[in-house]
Amino acid sequence: MRGSESNEMSFPIERVRAEFPALALTDGGRPRIYLDNPAGTQVPKRVAEATARALLETNANLGGYFVTSRQAEQTIEDARERVAQFLGAASSREIIVGPSMTSLTFRLSRALARRLAPGDEIVVTRMDHDGNISPWLAAAADRGLVVRWLDFDRDSWRIEPSALDRVLTHRTRIVALNYASNLTGSINDVRTLVERIHAAGALAYVDAVQFAPHGFIDVAHLGCDFLACSSYKFFGPHMGIVYGRESLLEDLEAYKVRPATNDLPWRFELGTPQIELFAALGATIAYYDWLGEELGEQGDTRAKMRAAFAASRQWEEQLARRLIEGLQHLEGTTIFGITDPASAEDRVPTVSFVHAAISTDDIAKAMADRNIFVWSGNNYALELVRTLGLNEEAGVVRIGAAHYNTAAEIDATLEALEEYVRSRAALSSR
Numbered sequence: 001m002r003g004s005e006s007n008e009m010s011f012p013i014e015r016v017r018a019e020f021p022a023l024a025l026t027d028g029g030r031p032r033i034y035l036d037n038p039a040g041t042q043v044p045k046r047v048a049e050a051t052a053r054a055l056l057e058t059n060a061n062l063g064g065y066f067v068t069s070r071q072a073e074q075t076i077e078d079a080r081e082r083v084a085q086f087l088g089a090a091s092s093r094e095i096i097v098g099p100s101m102t103s104l105t106f107r108l109s110r111a112l113a114r115r116l117a118p119g120d121e122i123v124v125t126r127m128d129h130d131g132n133i134s135p136w137l138a139a140a141a142d143r144g145l146v147v148r149w150l151d152f153d154r155d156s157w158r159i160e161p162s163a164l165d166r167v168l169t170h171r172t173r174i175v176a177l178n179y180a181s182n183l184t185g186s187i188n189d190v191r192t193l194v195e196r197i198h199a200a201g202a203l204a205y206v207d208a209v210q211f212a213p214h215g216f217i218d219v220a221h222l223g224c225d226f227l228a229c230s231s232y233k234f235f236g237p238h239m240g241i242v243y244g245r246e247s248l249l250e251d252l253e254a255y256k257v258r259p260a261t262n263d264l265p266w267r268f269e270l271g272t273p274q275i276e277l278f279a280a281l282g283a284t285i286a287y288y289d290w291l292g293e294e295l296g297e298q299g300d301t302r303a304k305m306r307a308a309f310a311a312s313r314q315w316e317e318q319l320a321r322r323l324i325e326g327l328q329h330l331e332g333t334t335i336f337g338i339t340d341p342a343s344a345e346d347r348v349p350t351v352s353f354v355h356a357a358i359s360t361d362d363i364a365k366a367m368a369d370r371n372i373f374v375w376s377g378n379n380y381a382l383e384l385v386r387t388l389g390l391n392e393e394a395g396v397v398r399i400g401a402a403h404y405n406t407a408a409e410i411d412a413t414l415e416a417l418e419e420y421v422r423s424r425a426a427l428s429s430r
């Protein structure tokens with residue numbers, strides 16, 4: 001065992017794990033080690049049960065006078081209300097839900113670009129997932145906008161305010177940036193960056209997909225205009241969510257069918273919603289209530305969520321430290337991202353690396369053979385991979401912990417990696 005286990009006892013890891021039935025599954029007698037969390041997390045039982053209940057008991061389209069239709073509407077209202085609480089939004093009218101963050105961002109970027117004129121500028125970063133880049137590039141191509149690229153700092157692995165200042169001009173209209181990187185795991189100081197974006201007269205569209213599973217979000221505190229996340233990354237159903245400031249949404253013209261309401265947020269939600277997934281979404285947020293209560297928090301829902309994230313982050317920081325230390329001891333590896341334990345709070349527990357002699361795919365496959373789930377590739381952080389000078393397809397090996405992972409799982413993964421790297425070295429020296 002690496003490191004000390006002593007301060008790990010305060011987090012109710014066994015009770016947390018018991019909430020997620022998939023964590024107990026085995027394949028051919030081998031346990032699964034889920035470290036593919038940045039690509040998608042497992043769900044608590046209550047989330048799957050809520051989906052089943054919605055389909056089995058209250059399945060109907062919206063707008064009818066009969067009981068199931070009214071129940072389906074209630075399901076959506078409840079879920080939206082909970083998501084508003086989860087993000088610290090002032091109203092559920094600010095919560096747009098759809099199939100994925102990417103599809104919603106294309107949708108919102110089109111509506112926003114309608115108001116822009118040729119020569120207006122938008123800023124995208126070299127740190128973002130392409131879901132927060134390509135929609136803006138497409139909008140720029142359609143409307144004759146100027147695209148400015150914002151680099152991350154190679155030492156801090158974050159977007160430095162001074163770099164932002166260099167790309168902002170009086171023509172900047174929108175800055176699209178992320179809260180946390182899906183590849184390096186580093187967290188941006190969004191509040192500070194948003195202040196500067198606003199001072200330049202532009203809007204901030206924040207991709208919080210990778211932050212949301214690991215940190216307490218408060219859109220009011222951040223001051224951002226839009227914030228996107230995906231519930232399947234934080235223990236929920238496959239859905240995307242965008243918070244938009246009500247006064248801005250009110251002014252935005254949506255691409256929609258004529259008979260559909262122009263009310264908020266409905267004007268941005270096209271066609272019949274995935275009602276059973278809304279049920280799951282509500283249950284996902286309720287899970288944080290449960291976790292907060294397990295941790296002894298007696299306050300309101302936000303207080304419980306805050307407690308849940310505070311404890312989860314502490315737990316995850318230990319996992320990340322263990323993982324990083326182990327990878328640093330593994331001959332031939334290079335980690336891309338913050339490794340200094342003193343800056344642990346500036347990262348989520350997503351750790352990416354390459355090996356000098358073994359391909360990323362080979363490593364991911366070798367881990368899969370041992371039932372350890374990790375990812376290889378660019379993870380759609382295409383610009384980031386290019387900036388690092390890595391092969392675009394091969395990218396990195398990405399290992400991403402969640403609050404339900406254990407130190408033993410990290411150790412087993414490190415041992416498997418060590419054994420695999422040793423066996424490859426032995427083969428090549430023959």
Ligand SMILES: Cc1ncc(COP(=O)(O)O)c(C=O)c1O
Pocket residue numbers: 038039099100101102103128129131132178180181182207209210229230239240
């Ligand atoms: C940082 C980030 N942004 C956006 C996305 C895209 O999310 P979705 O699959 O909901 O479109 C992902 C998915 O991996 C991501 O990691």
